[in-house]
Amino acid sequence: MADKQSFETNLQELEGVVKALEGGKISLDEMLTLFEKGISLTKECTDALNGAEQKISILMKNRDSGELEEQPFAGFGE
Amino acid sequence: MIERQALSVTQVNLYIKEIMNRDDVLTDVLVKGELSNFKAHSSGHLYMSLKDENGVMRAVMFRGSASKLRFTPQNGMKVVAHGRVTVYERDGQYQLYIDDMQQEGIGDLYIAFEELKAKLSAEGLFDPAHKKPLPKYPKCVGVVTAPTGAAIRDIINVLSRRFSYSDVVLYPVLVQGENAAQSIAQAIRYFNQTKGADVLIVGRGGGSIEDLWAFNEEIVAREIYQSEIPIVSAVGHEIDFTISDFVADLRAPTPSAAAELVVPSQTELIDKFHNVYRRLYSQAARILEQGRLRLKSLSERPSIQNPMLKLEEERIYLDRLVQDMTTAADKILEQKKQGLGVAASKLDGLSPLGALTRGFSVVKAEDGGVVNSVSRVKPGDNMTVMVQDGKILATVKETEKEVENHGR
Numbered sequence: 001m002a003d004k005q006s007f008e009t010n011l012q013e014l015e016g017v018v019k020a021l022e023g024g025k026i027s028l029d030e031m032l033t034l035f036e037k038g039i040s041l042t043k044e045c046t047d048a049l050n051g052a053e054q055k056i057s058i059l060m061k062n063r064d065s066g067e068l069e070e071q072p073f074a075g076f077g078e
Numbered sequence: 079m080i081e082r083q084a085l086s087v088t089q090v091n092l093y094i095k096e097i098m099n100r101d102d103v104l105t106d107v108l109v110k111g112e113l114s115n116f117k118a119h120s121s122g123h124l125y126m127s128l129k130d131e132n133g134v135m136r137a138v139m140f141r142g143s144a145s146k147l148r149f150t151p152q153n154g155m156k157v158v159a160h161g162r163v164t165v166y167e168r169d170g171q172y173q174l175y176i177d178d179m180q181q182e183g184i185g186d187l188y189i190a191f192e193e194l195k196a197k198l199s200a201e202g203l204f205d206p207a208h209k210k211p212l213p214k215y216p217k218c219v220g221v222v223t224a225p226t227g228a229a230i231r232d233i234i235n236v237l238s239r240r241f242s243y244s245d246v247v248l249y250p251v252l253v254q255g256e257n258a259a260q261s262i263a264q265a266i267r268y269f270n271q272t273k274g275a276d277v278l279i280v281g282r283g284g285g286s287i288e289d290l291w292a293f294n295e296e297i298v299a300r301e302i303y304q305s306e307i308p309i310v311s312a313v314g315h316e317i318d319f320t321i322s323d324f325v326a327d328l329r330a331p332t333p334s335a336a337a338e339l340v341v342p343s344q345t346e347l348i349d350k351f352h353n354v355y356r357r358l359y360s361q362a363a364r365i366l367e368q369g370r371l372r373l374k375s376l377s378e379r380p381s382i383q384n385p386m387l388k389l390e391e392e393r394i395y396l397d398r399l400v401q402d403m404t405t406a407a408d409k410i411l412e413q414k415k416q417g418l419g420v421a422a423s424k425l426d427g428l429s430p431l432g433a434l435t436r437g438f439s440v441v442k443a444e445d446g447g448v449v450n451s452v453s454r455v456k457p458g459d460n461m462t463v464m465v466q467d468g469k470i471l472a473t474v475k476e477t478e479k480e481v482e483n484h485g486r
Contacts, residue, residue: 007243008215018354021361031365038358046351049344052243056234058225059249059268068268073234073248 007048014041088167095165098172104163106196108189109174110182111135113155118144124151128159128174136173137161143177146317148287156182160192180287187287191294194321198296203303209327210308212340213276218245219340220275220307222265225250229283229312229333236337241344247275253282258292263301270305278305279336280322281312293320302326312336434466441472452477 017038020026026034057070085093098104111128118124122141127134137159139147151157161176180188198204219237223229225248237246249265252258262280269275280302282290292298293313302309302325311326312333323329330336380387434440441449442462449455455474463470 007217011215014354018357018361021358021365026365028365028369031362035358035362039355042351042355042358046348049243049348049351054238054242055245056238057245057247059247068249070247073246 010041010045091165091167091170098164107163108158108160110158113151113157114153116151116153137176138173139176149181158182158188194296198299204324212308216244216276218275220269220278221248222251222262222280223282224253227283232334233279233337236334241341244341254289254292259295259298262292263297266301266305269307275307277340278307278309279312280309281333284314290314290318290320293322298322299325310336310339440464452479
């Protein structure tokens with residue numbers, strides 16, 4: 001869940017950065033800071049997506065405890 | 079009787095229509111009967127009668143509703159129709175305007191469906207205000223469906239292709255049969271208790287109305303309503319509507335459509351990032367260019383470019399002042415000079431020399447004094463006579479003093 005939070009937060013922050021830059025009424029120093037930040041946020045977001053390995057699992061009852069637990073989903077049983 | 083005003087036929091028909099349109103039973107009624115006089119018009123509208131042992135009623139089903147029928151109506155078929163009864167003014171006949179129709183048998187389920195739908199709707203379970211927005215980027219998608227079959231396969235295929243960022247957790251359930259509703263409700267509850275997903279897809283593939291029935295059960299509807307995790311329902315095909323669809327936060331026409339709805343497209347997102355990247359660069363470049371232009375325009379100002387210019391300007395100004403001053407002085411001098419000429423010529427007229435030109439002459443004695451009296455010279459003296467153009471030397475022959483006649 002922490003990853004997801006940061007992904008969404010990053011994305012929101014990135015949108016803010018672009019908006020601020022497009023507003024244009026900022027000093028060169030601020031611009032450089034924003035630009036640097038924007039580039040690193042973009043990279044983080046893209047990396048998060050590209051690096052994501054989807055986990056597909058199925059909830060199965062543990063024979064001993066009777067509790068549900070996640071197990072890799074093997075297939076569609078066809 | 080004589081005093082009363084007669085109503086027109088149209089007025090009476092309209093009056094009856096208004097009464098019927100205000101009636102709660104007639105505006106939302108389920109009617110069962112046998113089809114007769116069935117006619118499918120080329121316009122797509124269906125015209126028919128519904129009859130039982132003792133009576134008959136005219137009915138019409140317009141194209142929009144007719145196109146959603148799951149069977150082909152035939153004369154003699156026993157059906158349950160839903161719609162409203164009202165007057166067709168032109169004929170002065172009432173008829174049933176059908177918006178949905180099922181074959182009887184199936185019709186029983188249909189009645190149950192309509193009843194539950196009305197009940198839950200009245201309770202506010204379908205209230206749009208209660209519907210939760212879906213998360214934009216779910217880290218985990220929970221799926222409540224059968225572990226085998228087209229639905230789960232379609233859902234996983236789409237989720238994998240579209241957004242690998244989301245994990246998928248399947249809670250396998252029975253989707254039809256006696257225990258199906260219980261099993262589905264339990265799965266929804268499980269995800270809520272464990273906070274095991276950011277969004278849920280609840281559904282199954284297509285089937286008959288009986289196959290889909292679990293999704294029309296109250297226990298499922300209530301569990302969906304209570305869920306804190308947003309739920310997308312995906313039951314059967316596009317034309318199948320279940321109670322679950324009405325309660326869910328979003329209805330997807332099919333399971334694969336549900337998967338499309340719960341996650342964004344990764345390709346589109348990455349495109350978006352590239353786009354943002356470009357915008358960042360172009361904005362930064364724009365701001366830099368602006369700064370550069372400002373610097374350039376500042377550095378091109380004459381005061382920066384040539385600091386001596388101001389001095390030069392002062393010098394030029396000074397020169398001009400001197401010039402102006404000289405001109406003015408010259409002019410004054412000229413004026414004075416002219417004035418002098420005039421005065422000199424006037425003076426000239428007054429000079430004795432001037433008289434010479436007019437024929438007078440000046441006589442000077444040997445000693446240089448002017449001879450202005452006979453007594454000033456004596457005979458034999460030399461004199462100089464000055465005329466306009468020179469001198470004449472002369473000698474005095476004699477002097478004669480003129481006697482004044484008025485005496486002293």
